Amino acid sequence: SQTIHQWPATLVQPVGSPLSLECTVEGTSNPNLYWYRQAAGRGLQLLFYSVGIGQISSEVPQNLSASRPQDRQFILSSKKLLLSDSGFYLCACSKPGQFNYGYTFGSGTRLTVV
């Protein structure tokens, strides 16, 4: 089975500062990887997804970027955070070609931009 490690769990950052959130996967090779953002009490907004190293699809134009430097590593970044970047960020994965069996989610990072 797959396991996702996501860190940090909580982050408070000033406006204009950079961001780097990391997600790593165990238990499967060449996973599909996803970054979601969730506003307080709201639904899941897909930000980026990747089907392989260096392959990133962006879903929403924004202040964020994603990279996949290794097969099981997915990084969410920003050069300058905005107040509107606050939220709960979730990394998820699925086995290649088996996304219809569902995603495994990480435990999330709660980002507060102040």
Add this chain to the structure above:
Amino acid sequence: GQQLNQSPQSMFIQEGEDVSMNCTSSSIFNTWLWYKQDPGEGPVLLIALYKAGELTSNGRLTAQFGITRKDSFLNISASIPSDVGIYFCAGTIYDNTDKLIFGTGTRLQVFP
């Protein structure tokens, strides 16, 4: 893009009551999944459905894949306080992407 309409948006019930929520779409779905998100955690898969008309149970939870393939239902019987959380439906369509489509979520509160 595709959206799944999930209702109700929120529910406030007493412990012991049964709960029903549903998810609808204008498109035909091939898979329906139901997730639960505990406060401050990532969603966890509860039930997966793969055939129209399929009815699947997981303890006190029962979910159905609608016969039209455009909807799905989740029922929780005899609710308990730990049922509190956000329930998301999700599904797949034939669109040549490896992405699930998520519903907007149903927030459940259970009072003792």
